[in-house]
Amino acid sequence: xxxxxxxxxxxxxxxxxxxxxxxxxxxxxxxxxxxxxxxxxxxxxxxxxxxxxxxxxxxxxxxxxxxxxxxxxxxxxxxxxxxxxxxxxxxxxxxxxxxxxxxxxxxxxxxxxxxxxxxxxxxxxxxxxxxxxxxxxxxxxxxxxxxxxxxxxxxxxxxxxxxxxxxxxxxxxxxxxxxxxxxxxxxxxxxxxxxxxxxxxxxxxxxxxxxxxxxxxxxxxxxxxxxxxxxxxxxxxxxxxxxxxxxxxxxxxxxxxxxxxxxxxxxxxxxxxxxxxxxxxxxxxxxxxxxxxxxxxxxxxxxxxxxxxxxxxxxxxxxxxxxxxxxxxxxxxx
Numbered sequence: 001x002x003x004x005x006x007x008x009x010x011x012x013x014x015x016x017x018x019x020x021x022x023x024x025x026x027x028x029x030x031x032x033x034x035x036x037x038x039x040x041x042x043x044x045x046x047x048x049x050x051x052x053x054x055x056x057x058x059x060x061x062x063x064x065x066x067x068x069x070x071x072x073x074x075x076x077x078x079x080x081x082x083x084x085x086x087x088x089x090x091x092x093x094x095x096x097x098x099x100x101x102x103x104x105x106x107x108x109x110x111x112x113x114x115x116x117x118x119x120x121x122x123x124x125x126x127x128x129x130x131x132x133x134x135x136x137x138x139x140x141x142x143x144x145x146x147x148x149x150x151x152x153x154x155x156x157x158x159x160x161x162x163x164x165x166x167x168x169x170x171x172x173x174x175x176x177x178x179x180x181x182x183x184x185x186x187x188x189x190x191x192x193x194x195x196x197x198x199x200x201x202x203x204x205x206x207x208x209x210x211x212x213x214x215x216x217x218x219x220x221x222x223x224x225x226x227x228x229x230x231x232x233x234x235x236x237x238x239x240x241x242x243x244x245x246x247x248x249x250x251x252x253x254x255x256x257x258x259x260x261x262x263x264x265x266x267x268x269x270x271x272x273x274x275x276x277x278x279x280x281x282x283x284x285x286x287x288x289x290x291x292x293x294x295x296x297x298x299x300x301x302x303x304x305x306x307x308x309x310x311x312x313x314x315x316x317x318x319x320x321x322x323x324x325x326x327x328x329x330x331x332x333x334x
Contacts, residue, residue: 026066027063027064027065027066028063028064029061029062029063029064030060030061030062030063030064031059031060031061031062032059032060032062032333032334033057033058033059033060033333033334034056034057034058034331034332034333034334035054035056035057035331035332036054036055036056036057036124036329036330036331037052037053037054037055037329037330037331038052038053038054038055038079038124038327038328038329038330039051039052039327039328039329040053040325040326040327041325041326041327042323042324042325042326043323043324044321044322044323044324045322053079054077054079055078055079055124055329056076056077056078056079057076057077057086058074058075058076058077058089059074059075060072060073060074060075061073061074061075067096068095068096068097068098069093069094069095069096070093070094070095070096071092071093071094072090072091072092072093072094072110073088073090073091074088074089074090074091075087075088075089076088076089088111089111089136090110090111090112090113090136091110091111092108092109092110092111092112092141093108093109093110094106094107094108095107095108102146102147103144103145103146104143104144104145104146105142105143105144105145106142106143106145107140107141107142107143108140108141108142108143109139109140109141110138110139111136111137111138111139112136112137112138112139112141112154112156113134113135113136114135114136114137114139114154114156114174114199115141115143115152115153115154115174115175115176115197116133116135116174116176116197116198116199116205116223116225117129117130117133117134117197117225117227117240117242118178118195118197118225118227118229118240119133119134119240120227120229120238120240120264121238121262121264121279122236122264122266122275122277122297122299123264123277123279123295123297123312123314124297124310124312124327124329125312125314125325125327127240127260127262127279127281128260128261128262128281128282128283128291128293129225129240129241129242129260129261129262129281131207131260131283132205132207132208132242132258132260132283133205133207133223133225133242133260134205134206134207135174135199135204135205135206136206137154137156137157138156138157139154139155139156140154140155140156141153141154141155142154147180147182147183148179148180148181148182149177149178149179149180150176150177150178150179150180150195151175151176151177151178152175152176153173153174153175153176154173154174155170155172155173156170156172156173157169157170157171157172158171158172158200158201158204159204159209159213160201160203160204160209160212160213160217161216161217162201162216162217162218162219162220163216163217163218163219172199172200172201172204173199173200174197174198174199174200175197175198176195176196176197176198177195177196177197178193178194178195179193179194179195180192180193181193186232189232189233190231190232190233191229191230191231191232192229192230192231193228193229194226194227194228194229195226195227196224196225196226196227197224197225198222198223198224198225199222199223199225200220200222201220201221201222201223202221202222202223202242202244202245202248202258203217203220203221203244203248205223208248208258211256212248212250215250215251215252215254216250216251217248217249217250217251218249218250218251219246219249221244221245221246221247221248222244222245222246223242223243223244223245224242224243224245225240225241225242225243226240226241227239227240227241228240234267234268234269234270235265235266235267236264236265236266236267236268236277237263237264237265237266238262238263238264239261239262239263239264240261240262241259241260241261241262242258242259242260243257243258243259243260244256244257244258244259255286256285256286257284257285257286258283258284258285259283259284260281260282260283260284261281261282262279262280262281263279263280263281264277264278264279265277265278265279266278273300273301273302273305274298274299274300274301275298275299276296276297276298276299277296277297277299278294278295278296278297279293279294279295279296279297280292280293280294281293281294290318290319291316291317291318291319292316292317293314293315293316293317294314294315295312295313295314295315296312296313297310297311297312297313298310298311298312306332307330307331307332308329308330308331308332309328309329309330309331310327310328310329310331311326311327311328311329312325312326312327312328312329313325313326313327314327
């Protein structure tokens, strides 16, 4: 805790010193969002079901008080999540510190996306790596951004009980490193990025924490993530994996070692707002609990690409249960 306090105090005094020399700038407010309306159909050997629903609604509000003081709010509704209620999914205040030319250093405080995972996908349905790894917590974050490298880190309080000790202190952290090939090298026709991230307790991700919140962990288990994304001549490829570095053991004798992989390959038709993609992914919590999924998606932009129609088909194999899902989606982003 003493080390954390020193870091925070140093950053605060640096911001105060730099802010004294900055001229006052005009404030502005950006508002954006996403609306996704969907049709879903699921069938297996014995039964089937279908329905229409509003899949997702996001509303983001981003005030900026000059170039160095930024705010961010994200209100989210997701079908089947949070008892069908709107939630404040993200909310933070960020301060940019212009230390070096072409290098952006910033600090954020609030409800943040923890920098663990990249989660690139062209599909309607969330990938298993996103479901397993996505984490949003009240946290303090630092980030450094350059054209070829991004470094992000956060510290926060993990809500899980470990080995009978209380969780009333800041006790967890995550670190992410991402590298990209400069656009000046390939131009707009190609891009390459890759990187990885580390989390001090993978059981504290949003998905896994819900599984372990009612029990006590015998120890903290770190998690590792790696990702790569390639795009050239209309062809795009992305691959990502998340894994626990050891067994997660609980006081009631449960043992899990979660791992997930997602691979997607697609093609964007030239001079047309059309993309096709295929994927393979798997998910495992233990040797006895494994899931495999594969499928494809077709995306078509309409009305000058202001709206998008997506048609997705996935085949899921959970061992004893196998089923096929078809999802149609009409989406707009503003």
